[in-house]
Amino acid sequence: xxxxxxxxxxxxxxxxxxxxxxxxxxxxxxxxxxxxxxxxxxxxxxxxxxxxxxxxxxxxxxxxxxxxxxxxxxxxxxxxxxxxxxxxxxxxxxxxxxxxxxxxxxxxxxxxxxxxxxxxxxxxxxxxxxxxxxxxxxxxxxxxxxxxxxxxxxxxxxxxxxxxxxxxxxxxxxxxxxxxxxxxxxxxxxxxxxxxx
Amino acid sequence: xxxxxxxxxxxxxxxxxxxxxxxxxxxxxxxxxxxxxxxxxxxxxxxxxxxxxxxxxxxxxxxxxxxxxxxxxxxxxxxxxxxxxxxxxxxxxxxxxxxxxxxxxxxxxxxxxxxxxxxxxxxxxxxxxxxxxxxxxxxxxxxxxxxxxxxxxxxxxxxxxxxxxxxxxxxxxxxxxxxxxxxxxxxxxxxxxxxxxxxxxxxxxxxxxxxxxxxxxxxxxxxxxxxxxxxxxxxxxxxxxxxxxxxxxxxxxxxxxxxxxxxxxxxxxxxxxxxxxxxxxxxxxxxxxxxxxxxxxxxxxxxxxxxxxxxxxxxxxxxxxxxxxxxxxxxxxxxxxxxxxxxxxxxxxxxxxxxxxxxxxxxxxxxxxxxxxxxxxxxxxxxxxxxxxxxxxxxxxxxxxxxxxxxxxxxxxxxxxxxxxxxxxxxxxxxxxxxxxxxxxxxxxxxxxxxxxxxxx
Numbered sequence: 001x002x003x004x005x006x007x008x009x010x011x012x013x014x015x016x017x018x019x020x021x022x023x024x025x026x027x028x029x030x031x032x033x034x035x036x037x038x039x040x041x042x043x044x045x046x047x048x049x050x051x052x053x054x055x056x057x058x059x060x061x062x063x064x065x066x067x068x069x070x071x072x073x074x075x076x077x078x079x080x081x082x083x084x085x086x087x088x089x090x091x092x093x094x095x096x097x098x099x100x101x102x103x104x105x106x107x108x109x110x111x112x113x114x115x116x117x118x119x120x121x122x123x124x125x126x127x128x129x130x131x132x133x134x135x136x137x138x139x140x141x142x143x144x145x146x147x148x149x150x151x152x153x154x155x156x157x158x159x160x161x162x163x164x165x166x167x168x169x170x171x172x173x174x175x176x177x178x179x180x181x182x183x184x185x186x187x188x189x190x191x192x193x194x195x196x197x
Numbered sequence: 198x199x200x201x202x203x204x205x206x207x208x209x210x211x212x213x214x215x216x217x218x219x220x221x222x223x224x225x226x227x228x229x230x231x232x233x234x235x236x237x238x239x240x241x242x243x244x245x246x247x248x249x250x251x252x253x254x255x256x257x258x259x260x261x262x263x264x265x266x267x268x269x270x271x272x273x274x275x276x277x278x279x280x281x282x283x284x285x286x287x288x289x290x291x292x293x294x295x296x297x298x299x300x301x302x303x304x305x306x307x308x309x310x311x312x313x314x315x316x317x318x319x320x321x322x323x324x325x326x327x328x329x330x331x332x333x334x335x336x337x338x339x340x341x342x343x344x345x346x347x348x349x350x351x352x353x354x355x356x357x358x359x360x361x362x363x364x365x366x367x368x369x370x371x372x373x374x375x376x377x378x379x380x381x382x383x384x385x386x387x388x389x390x391x392x393x394x395x396x397x398x399x400x401x402x403x404x405x406x407x408x409x410x411x412x413x414x415x416x417x418x419x420x421x422x423x424x425x426x427x428x429x430x431x432x433x434x435x436x437x438x439x440x441x442x443x444x445x446x447x448x449x450x451x452x453x454x455x456x457x458x459x460x461x462x463x464x465x466x467x468x469x470x471x472x473x474x475x476x477x478x479x480x481x482x483x484x485x486x487x488x489x490x491x492x493x494x495x496x497x498x499x500x501x502x503x504x505x506x507x508x509x510x511x512x513x514x515x516x517x518x519x520x521x522x523x524x525x526x527x528x529x530x531x532x533x534x535x536x537x538x539x540x541x542x543x544x545x546x547x548x549x550x551x552x553x554x555x556x557x558x559x560x561x562x563x564x565x566x567x568x569x570x571x572x573x574x575x576x577x578x579x580x581x582x583x584x585x586x587x588x589x590x591x592x593x594x595x596x597x598x599x600x601x602x603x604x605x606x607x608x609x610x611x612x613x614x615x616x617x618x619x620x621x622x623x624x625x626x627x628x629x630x631x632x633x634x635x636x637x638x639x640x641x642x643x644x645x646x647x648x649x650x651x652x653x654x
Contacts, residue, residue, distance in 0.1 A: 177204055
């Protein structure tokens with residue numbers, strides 16, 4: 001049973017169609033839930049969403065899950081509901097966000113090679129995606145690099161690592177991409193939190 | 198999640214377009230170092246520069262790593278050294294120059310500007326000392342750069358100063374004849390000199406500036422060329438205004454990266470951020486050329502009729518993109534056409550498509566003036582004076598900055614080749630179409646009065 005005025009984390013996976021977000025958010029809202037965070041994406045026609053919500057009434061995780069499922073066809077959506085545990089989140093606070101790009105010929109194992117290195121160096125991946133054009137692939141990782149890590153050394157090691165699988169790496173602080181593509185005043189950049197524009 | 202195209206376009210600007218920050222230039226006011234004893238003044242100058250700039254290079258290098266963005270040059274620009282020479286003797290210029298040069302070397306910057314005299318209305322004793330010292334100073338120092346302002350739209354043109362400086366250019370060429378007159382590449386003769394220009398050889402810290410300030414010069418000719426080239430390749434029937442639009446958008450991105458670097462350098466050093474100069478500054482490298490942009494726009498032979506229009510359109514588009522990108526745009530901010538530093542322009546000179554006279558027209562609508570033009574070693578002082586006065590007239594009467602940085606190459610004649618290496622580049626020697634016949638006009642000396650500011654047709 002989720003206690004009154006507590007948060008839970010909800011995720012859903014389903015084949016994409018019109019109205020998925022309306023169905024899941026309606027179920028939560030009708031139970032008195034207040035959605036305070038949401039992110040979704042679609043890959044090859046499959047939709048997934050993760051959201052957090054606060055409930056003012058006591059519901060079990062099963063009740064919330066069933067209420068959402070009731071808005072979908074049988075076996076259409078996979079739903080997970082968990083208690084929100086702030087202490088369970090273990091991400092280094094003092095870090096800078098960098099953009100890592102890898103380009104070259106596609107082959108199996110690229111993501112494993114790179115993510116293993118990043119995990120071993122306590123570098124969190126905040127987003128990771130790639131595009132394929134013919135035989136060429138471009139991976140983009142938005143990563144949080146702890147302050148104590150030497151960027152020059154990190155970049156050198158990444159270049160060495162991916163050159164062994166015939167890829168070229170670039171690593172640049174996120175702010176470069178923010179200023180080159182957004183129109184906010186750069187003077188404000190030094191007063192803002194990352195991605196706060 | 199950032200848009201994939203935004204990230205890839207930005208990476209490509211660096212990787213394929215040679216986007217870099219051409220210079221981070223620290224301006225330092227050295228007026229407080231004045232002293233009746235030139236030795237003491239020189240020590241004060243050295244100490245002040247060292248104190249202000251000792252961390253400049255290391256901070257630039259760390260930001261270069263952080264952003265994966267090359268910061269090509271780290272430079273200094275001091276307030277006009279002529280002020281420290283007031284009340285001194287002729288030989289004192291060299292002592293001060295050595296202190297400036299040594300300070301620049303010891304903080305590991307590429308160049309230091311500000312061996313400067315502002316003589317558009319008259320020449321003080323200190324300014325005369327500075328100008329007379331130029332052959333010795335520019336032949337015996339390595340990093341020191343000089344500029345002389347001989348005209349403004351408010352004061353007109355000081356023709357007496359033009360004549361003196363022209364003589365000096367020939368003497369500098371002679372003093373550095375063992376290096377093809379290279380000393381002349383470190384002297385710019387300005388009209389309407391900007392007070393916050395970060396580019397060399399004309400950088401100095403103006404009287405209206407603060408005591409220590411960071412100005413940044415970006416460089417993106419490769420990025421603009423790539424953007425225009427891609428547009429034209431994908432859409433061969435594209436109109437010129439669409440090309441201008443692409444150049445404008447690209448200039449926006451380039452300017453923003455420059456301001457980011459400048460503000461962060463200034464923040465880390467605890468000094469003011471001044472301006473980002475959005476000039477398209479080429480290097481001799483293929484793919485980093487302003488001339489290649491004109492070629493991408495359809496001017497196959499730079500210098501052909503239409504070239505001036507292409508220059509005007511590009512220069513305007515760059516300014517529009519840059520001015521929206523930042524409220525701190527200054528310096529020269531346009532498209533440079535330094536012949537020796539741009540392989541496409543140098544080739545146009547070699548092929549005789551581009552002439553001094555055509556460049557003069559181009560400078561009426563672009564950033565600076567006759568820049569890095571190699572001339573025959575036997576050119577006369579009167580011819581040089583005429584070239585400088587023509588450029589000054591464009592600047593004074595159209596209310597813009599113009600400049601002359603020409604190199605009479607000792608012992609060389611039209612068509613000969615000269616190579617300074619590095620960023621200074623190479624070119625064939627060119628000539629003015631009619632090099633004499635102006636002597637009586639120049640010999641009058643005096644002043645060309647400031648222009649009227651109404652009835653402007």
